[in-house]
Amino acid sequence: MADRVAVVTGGGRGIGRAVSILAARAGYRICLSYVSDAAAARQVVAAIEAEGGQAVAVQGDVGVETDVLALFAAADRLGTVAALVNNAGVVDVAARVDAMSAERLRRMMTINVVGSLLCAREAVRRMSTRHGGQGGSIVNLSSVAAKLGGAGQYVDYAASKGAIDSFTVGLAREVAPEGIRVNAVAPGIIDTEIHASGGQPDRARALAPLIPMQRPGTAEEIGGPIVWLLSEEAAYMTGAIVDVTGGR
Template identity: 80%
Template structure:
């Protein structure tokens, strides 16, 4: 059963999948500490919606690639209650490009946010959750992508590679902390209708590719949030190191 002071940290919690996770987590009884990097207005709307529904939430500006920002994010979460859950959702894409056209700056940004940021956030979560250091356990869910196995050829090989790293990190960390009361899993979404496609220069991607998915449509952010909350819940108590495909069969 969820304790009354249980806090979930949701990175990138102001929009898309992060917003859906934040809202559903609040509805399940979590206090929500969500991060955003640029859209303070969107994050504030999520906080307001949670509070209007009787929940507790706080939004913190945090570039997850910045260690000091990550430390400050978790310190804010500590003030809400006890961190027992982390959803590593923050991530970036870029404009479609072949590897031969990619700059070092693009690659560093991609890996710093999608990989280093997730590891830093997990580090802070483990420090708080681990029974080895006096914590009471918890769960981490990393947001990966089926791009990790599809490869993103001709468009987003760097993004796919960053998500492949997340898959490996999920399995490794899960095994590392399984005896310390912490479960670590991932969800791997397919084509989901969120704002992230616009930031990658393909705002119509979900509409264009949805019909090519075996289920004949793109998914919704809410259809990812449900599996995330299941992996955080006691119903998944014996599940760790899993990468859950949520791609409509793609």
């Protein structure tokens, strides 16, 4: 594990922050991306370094190919890319489909879907034995919304996560003979900053009565399963979509 690098997109806050710190504790060097909150990203790097780990933060938008290339170039300088967590994603304000603009839909699909595919492409080019790599693991962030549909609020977000589910299964089968495992984690209602970005900062707590466990999850409760899927303990798992929803 000495020079093995985990690339974590959207690693400065929420689930990405938890994954970055937990993966560093598991022995990975961390290359995390962030879009605008440099202070939060620096705090994650500082937290990892305080525990004896190594990390770098790279500003960039996963929906922009040149930014993705820069992210992976930074990862290459840190060591051998062995893991990718496709965590970066966006929501928008609650709306029906008949009120959604083309700009909203393009943003949603570009960041949530195209961004994940671009990052996976770069990871496969480095990890695949077909390209001279040593194998590795990719974990995509899906959502229970892919099953529930997001009616009346986030049908576009749910659709983007449905695409991630299909992508996970397809890529897993494509690269399994090349030493790469590809899985997804599908969170339920998690208490992170993403709800505020959609204009509903209290959404996670407000929806608690709809969750069988009667509470939203935490970022760390999603980060743990993600890091486990990266590990050798999950060596025979690929193409799996793991629900972490509190029973929802």
